[in-house]
Amino acid sequence: MADRTDKSAHLLGLLLGTEEDWPRAFEELVRKLGPVRDADGREHRLATERITIEPFDLRAKPRYDLVIDRLAYWYYVPREWLKKVALMDGVYLLNSPFTFQSMEKHAAYCAMIRLGLKVPDTWLVPYKNPVDNARYAYTAAKYNRPFDLDEVADQVGYPLFMKPFDGGAWRGVSRIKDPQTLHEAYDASGEMLMHLQASVEGYDVFARSLTIGPESMVMKFRPELPMHDRYAVEHGFLSEQAGDEVLSISRLINAFFRWEFNSCESLVIGDQVHPIDYANACPDISITSLHYYFPWAIGTLLKWSVFCAVTGRKPRLDLDTANYFAVADSDRDYAEKLTEYRRLADDYFETERYQDFCATALSGVDDLVRDWVASKDFDDLLVDTVRTTYPAAEHDRFVAHFRGLIGLWLKDNA
Numbered sequence: 033m034a035d036r037t038d039k040s041a042h043l044l045g046l047l048l049g050t051e052e053d054w055p056r057a058f059e060e061l062v063r064k065l066g067p068v069r070d071a072d073g074r075e076h077r078l079a080t081e082r083i084t085i086e087p088f089d090l091r092a093k094p095r096y097d098l099v100i101d102r103l104a105y106w107y108y109v110p111r112e113w114l115k116k117v118a119l120m121d122g123v124y125l126l127n128s129p130f131t132f133q134s135m136e137k138h139a140a141y142c143a144m145i146r147l148g149l150k151v152p153d154t155w156l157v158p159y160k161n162p163v164d165n166a167r168y169a170y171t172a173a174k175y176n177r178p179f180d181l182d183e184v185a186d187q188v189g190y191p192l193f194m195k196p197f198d199g200g201a202w203r204g205v206s207r208i209k210d211p212q213t214l215h216e217a218y219d220a221s222g223e224m225l226m227h228l229q230a231s232v233e234g235y236d237v238f239a240r241s242l243t244i245g246p247e248s249m250v251m252k253f254r255p256e257l258p259m260h261d262r263y264a265v266e267h268g269f270l271s272e273q274a275g276d277e278v279l280s281i282s283r284l285i286n287a288f289f290r291w292e293f294n295s296c297e298s299l300v301i302g303d304q305v306h307p308i309d310y311a312n313a314c315p316d317i318s319i320t321s322l323h324y325y326f327p328w329a330i331g332t333l334l335k336w337s338v339f340c341a342v343t344g345r346k347p348r349l350d351l352d353t354a355n356y357f358a359v360a361d362s363d364r365d366y367a368e369k370l371t372e373y374r375r376l377a378d379d380y381f382e383t384e385r386y387q388d389f390c391a392t393a394l395s396g397v398d399d400l401v402r403d404w405v406a407s408k409d410f411d412d413l414l415v416d417t418v419r420t421t422y423p424a425a426e427h428d429r430f431v432a433h434f435r436g437l438i439g440l441w442l443k444d445n446a
């Protein structure tokens with residue numbers, strides 16, 4: 033697979049950090065999948081390759097049709113390479129840095145509030161410490177207005193959460209119950225730019241949904257437990273209405289920002305869904321976090337990548353904000369708006385065409401994934417992953433734990 037002029041051969045690139053588990057799974061499944069026939073009966077071959085980091089000519093032609101990225105959020109050499117291949121070569125990216133470099137948590141809150149979602153009251157407060165810039169002292173002296181942090185907190189109401197505007201991995205997140213903890217947390221925030229956000233108290237369910245292309249898995253999440261126990265294996269934990277709303281919100285957010293691989297967190301009270309965190313455009317899908325849900329995630333990542341590569345789906349960097357805002361500004365009620373947003377999202381993701389493609393060109397994938405998850409190869413992968421993730425004394429316990437959950441998935445999907 034030397035170049036992209038051969039439209040029947042597709043190279044899927046992987047940009048990886050420290051993970052080995054899902055890439056090995058993905059590579060193995062692409063190998064096992066073999067050639068895929070498109071709607072016209074033409075045969076397509078697919079292969080994967082781990083992308084290496086090296087100097088690159090801005091005019092070089094990449095060999096990849098599609099890249100799944102788990103690295104560029106912290107490593108800027110591949111990020112700048114991704115921007116080049118997005119702008120110059122039309123490579124399909126999960127996800128494009130253009131869609132999340134400027135669209136972190138704060139931008140996502142703004143957009144979803146604009147669309148009428150039930151985002152808790154949120155304020156942004158200026159930095160605690162001076163910004164490291166020679167112009168800061170003059171500018172701050174002239175234009176920074178003194179403000180009363182307690183007054184802002186009173187507007188938001190206690191308890192509240194203080195967290196970075198571009199958060200991730202619980203860095204700098206604290207739950208604030210009174211003015212004293214408020215000032216302690218603000219003093220500790222230093223050079224981080226912080227939000228104060230009203231706490232959603234007494235929620236019934238923390239729903240975390242992983243979305244890949246047009247498909248979502250809504251999982252019951254328990255943030256207070258260790259990582260391997262956070263996703264509960266439970267079905268039917270939301271009412272039909274709340275479940276549907278979580279799905280619509282997840283799909284809307286992804287379509288709005290062009291995120292095709294993302295997770296979304298909502299706190300649900302009765303039928304009220306409050307999204308609190310949904311800019312995770314580099315989601316963790318390791319076996320040791322997802323366990324029972326891992327086969328779904330890897331199978332769906334396979335289907336969506338193959339669909340995009342084989343049908344030549346065009347990447348879209350431009351946002352259709354006006355279409356979404358028109359719905360937000362219409363006379364429709366909340367439920368009708370969600371329905372309309374979901375229609376726009378389904379248009380963007382070509383949901384129907386994708387489903388047809390899965391039913392015809394990829395009809396064997398579910399069996400392929402199941403047979404592989406039941407195989408010794410998969411068990412080896414699981415054991416290797418446990419060995420590299422946990423201290424030696426815990427290997428037996430965790431191997432048994434994850435084998436049990438995978439066994440349950442196999443039984444439920446027999």
Ligand SMILES: Nc1ncnc2c1ncn2[C@@H]1O[C@H](COP(=O)(O)OP(=O)(O)OP(=O)(O)O)[C@@H](O)[C@H]1O
Pocket residue numbers: 152193195199200201202203205229230231232233255297299308309
């Ligand atoms: N408004 C809120 N109401 C109630 N709980 C909240 C709220 N905001 C945050 N939390 C709690 O704090 C945790 C971390 O917050 P948040 O998800 O916004 O930060 P993060 O750094 O993006 O974390 P991660 O990357 O692990 O998702 C949430 O999982 C939730 O348990």
Ligand SMILES: [Mg+2]
Pocket residue numbers: 297309
């Ligand atoms: Mg979160």
